[in-house]
Amino acid sequence: MVNKLLIVESTAKSARIAKMLGSGWRVEATRGHVRDLPQDKLGIEVNQDFRPLYEVQPRQANTVRRLLKAIREAESVYVATDLDREGEAIAWHVLQLADLPPDKPVYRVAFTAIIESAVKAAIASPRPLDLNLIEAQQTRRIVDRLVGYLVSPLACQALDGRYSAGRVQSACLRLVVERERQIAAFTPETYWTLDAQLAAGEGEFNARLYSVKGQRVERLTHEQVDTLTSGLKNAALWIGSIRHGEQIRHPAPPFTTSTLQQAASQALGLSPERTMQVAQRLYEAGQITYHRTDGADIAPEAQDAARRLIALTYGGDYVPNEPQIYLAKSKHAQEAHEAIRPTDVTRLPQDVKGDGAELYGLIWRRFVASQMASARYAVQVAEVLAGKTHGLPYPLSFQVKGRMLVFDGFLKIYQDPPDPDAEPEENPILPPLSEGAALHLIGWLPVERQTQAPPRFTEASLVRELERLGIGRPSTYASMVQTLKQRGYVTVKSKRLVPSKSGVSLCDFLTVHFPDLFAAGYTAHLENELDAVASGRAARLDILRAFWSDFTPQLHAAGEVTQATKSPQQSPIVTGETCPACGGDLVERKGKHGKFTGCANYPDCGYTRGLEHKPVTLHGATS
Numbered sequence: 001m002v003n004k005l006l007i008v009e010s011t012a013k014s015a016r017i018a019k020m021l022g023s024g025w026r027v028e029a030t031r032g033h034v035r036d037l038p039q040d041k042l043g044i045e046v047n048q049d050f051r052p053l054y055e056v057q058p059r060q061a062n063t064v065r066r067l068l069k070a071i072r073e074a075e076s077v078y079v080a081t082d083l084d085r086e087g088e089a090i091a092w093h094v095l096q097l098a099d100l101p102p103d104k105p106v107y108r109v110a111f112t113a114i115i116e117s118a119v120k121a122a123i124a125s126p127r128p129l130d131l132n133l134i135e136a137q138q139t140r141r142i143v144d145r146l147v148g149y150l151v152s153p154l155a156c157q158a159l160d161g162r163y164s165a166g167r168v169q170s171a172c173l174r175l176v177v178e179r180e181r182q183i184a185a186f187t188p189e190t191y192w193t194l195d196a197q198l199a200a201g202e203g204e205f206n207a208r209l210y211s212v213k214g215q216r217v218e219r220l221t222h223e224q225v226d227t228l229t230s231g232l233k234n235a236a237l238w239i240g241s242i243r244h245g246e247q248i249r250h251p252a253p254p255f256t257t258s259t260l261q262q263a264a265s266q267a268l269g270l271s272p273e274r275t276m277q278v279a280q281r282l283y284e285a286g287q288i289t290y291h292r293t294d295g296a297d298i299a300p301e302a303q304d305a306a307r308r309l310i311a312l313t314y315g316g317d318y319v320p321n322e323p324q325i326y327l328a329k330s331k332h333a334q335e336a337h338e339a340i341r342p343t344d345v346t347r348l349p350q351d352v353k354g355d356g357a358e359l360y361g362l363i364w365r366r367f368v369a370s371q372m373a374s375a376r377y378a379v380q381v382a383e384v385l386a387g388k389t390h391g392l393p394y395p396l397s398f399q400v401k402g403r404m405l406v407f408d409g410f411l412k413i414y415q416d417p418p419d420p421d422a423e424p425e426e427n428p429i430l431p432p433l434s435e436g437a438a439l440h441l442i443g444w445l446p447v448e449r450q451t452q453a454p455p456r457f458t459e460a461s462l463v464r465e466l467e468r469l470g471i472g473r474p475s476t477y478a479s480m481v482q483t484l485k486q487r488g489y490v491t492v493k494s495k496r497l498v499p500s501k502s503g504v505s506l507c508d509f510l511t512v513h514f515p516d517l518f519a520a521g522y523t524a525h526l527e528n529e530l531d532a533v534a535s536g537r538a539a540r541l542d543i544l545r546a547f548w549s550d551f552t553p554q555l556h557a558a559g560e561v562t563q564a565t566k567s568p569q570q571s572p573i574v575t576g577e578t579c580p581a582c583g584g585d586l587v588e589r590k591g592k593h594g595k596f597t598g599c600a601n602y603p604d605c606g607y608t609r610g611l612e613h614k615p616v617t618l619h620g621a622t623s
Contacts, residue, residue: 005074006109006123007067007094009081012284013114017080020116028070030081034060035093037145041580050142050544054093064097071098076105078123083110083337084292084475085534088130089137095129113343114286136534139543143167143526146548147517150555153598155509158562163506164487168472170510171523172480173489175465177499177507179457186453191219194228195445196384196398198237203431206445207384207398214395225446228396236390237439240383240397247377247403251410253296253326254339254367257474258467260291263366265460267417268358272459272478278359279340286343287352288363292475293337294467296326298370302338305345306371314412320373341367369414376407382433390438402430420495421455456496470524513558517551 004025008014011029018027035054037043045051056064071077071094079094081087091108100106107126111118147167155163194209209217209228220228255263260279261272270278279291303323311319326339342364349361384398405411418424457465463477472480481497484490489503499507510518526547532538575597577586584601 003075006078078107080109085137088133092134112290132536135540136530139540169483170518183453188450192225197442199440207400210399212396229444235386237386239437240385243381245379247379249375251369254370261463262460273482276478278356282356295337365414369410372410375409375411377403403427469520
């Protein structure tokens with residue numbers, strides 16, 4: 001007899017978990033969010049403390065009916081939606097709809113890996129719903145709806161087209177547009193460097209001009225190069241001081257969401273969106289831990305398993321004396337979850353088949369490498385002197401740095417993919433050198449160079465910048481970039497993001513009329529406020545009131561400017577219909593993508609014509 005119900009988010013999880021739990025259990029999936037704000041009206045009663053008016057999503061009506069029936073029939077209910085804000089909110093919405101009797105046991109369980117031991121351990125240690133997380137999710141959803149629903153129609157009117165503004169997506173777009181403007185405004189500067197091509201015994205190497213009269217030299221003019229090479233034409237050259245040292249290169253931490261997206265983009269050519277799709281399947285198959293995380297922590301048992309594997313496969317020298325411990329690098333990290341790792345480190349990359357094999361291999365190698373010993377290099381820095389005679393140097397010096405790998409450590413299995421925006425390191429292996437040894441000048445190597453404009457963002461570098469600035473959170477990086485591409489605000493050219501004409505127009509409109517709202521600093525500030533709500537350090541209503549007091553003056557000012565600048569030919573056409581949200585007139589406008597309909601009382605009412613949407617009645621109650 002089925003007497004226990006476990007609710008998860010995806011159907012892919014439900015079948016796998018049902019096999020783990022066996023008889024006496026029923027596993028059902030919510031298939032994502034079951035309730036949301038309505039599609040055809042604002043859905044927020046601002047004057048009643050921003051009360052949200054949730055409705056069952058039309059596509060989820062059958063799912064909700066099935067869930068409520070299963071809940072009624074179960075003796076106890078375990079809700080195992082994902083362990084982030086959205087997952088906590090999904091759990092809350094399902095239980096709100098169920099309207100459970102007080103004597104029915106309800107448990108919130110959370111696990112980071114879909115393996116039998118993790119699932120059963122979570123069920124054995126349930127917890128209450130985290131109301132602070134739910135409050136944070138609702139705060140985010142309300143702010144996002146207010147921004148999108150009220151600003152987007154204003155942009156449509158001002159720009160004569162269909163445009164969509166979003167609190168986070170538009171801040172992301174602004175980064176791309178501003179980078180493009182930096183590139184356009186950049187004036188390259190020409191400079192020169194001077195290398196000496198030298199022979200020492202049977203070996204050769206290049207040394208670069210390092211200092212003149214005790215001052216470090218990085219850039220030269222063409223005239224300075226000519227003067228130097230002419231003056232050193234008959235000079236003697238020899239080795240000055242030599243410094244020997246050791247360089248330790250530590251392994252990188254296991255992946256977080258953002259670093260996985262960056263590495264997958266650079267190593268495998270995957271977009272952030274595609275990376276998350278594949279990672280989702282690996283997670284649901286029980287092959288990796290939860291993939292939406294900004295934490296760098298690792299479970300002790302996973303560390304122990306990795307250390308045993310490393311010792312067995314590569315030898316004891318590759319196992320550090322103490323386990324490698326990592327802290328999240330991002331100052332915005334919430335440290336809520338483990339880093340991304342294989343659930344079973346003995347499942348080798350070649351054991352995984354299908355389109356997730358490459359990504360699994362990347363995750364496996366990064367995790368195992370993170371638990372391996374550091375690499376060691378022998379470093380040699382040689383000073384090259386020049387003078388009229390040996391031993392009497394001119395007041396200048398050249399320098400060369402050589403590096404030789406002594407112990408490969410973690411490099412045995414993993415190296416970070418090359419960063420297309422980074423300067424390649426030049427660390428040659430030097431021939432045997434000794435202080436005072438004479439050198440033979442083969443020739444001068446003057447090189448003309450130019451300063452470079454900042455590069456356009458790749459999808460990987462944009463994600464890195466979003467994380468650095470605190471814009472969004474791990475669950476939103478991929479969707480932000482994907483939304484900009486889908487709506488045509490950016491295009492991808494030679495793997496670089498380029499803003500479109502419509503993207504620039506939208507960004508300019510938002511920047512002029514809402515200079516702070518879509519700025520990186522404000523967006524990051526609001527994310528921190530949401531984190532404060534999630535941790536119980538701030539109240540939802542306080543955050544919403546503060547936001548609204550800043551937002552409404554800009555909104556009304558922008559609306560007045562937009563109406564004042566509309567020409568008679570652009571005036572909206574009254575349709576004769578009544579706005580279902582406020583009772584005002586509906587008006588029709590013509591944009592570049594065709595006609596669209598909205599409320600004439602904008603911005604006081606933000607209604608625009610969308611998909612037909614009707615409340616869904618479930619068991620006698622309208623959601």
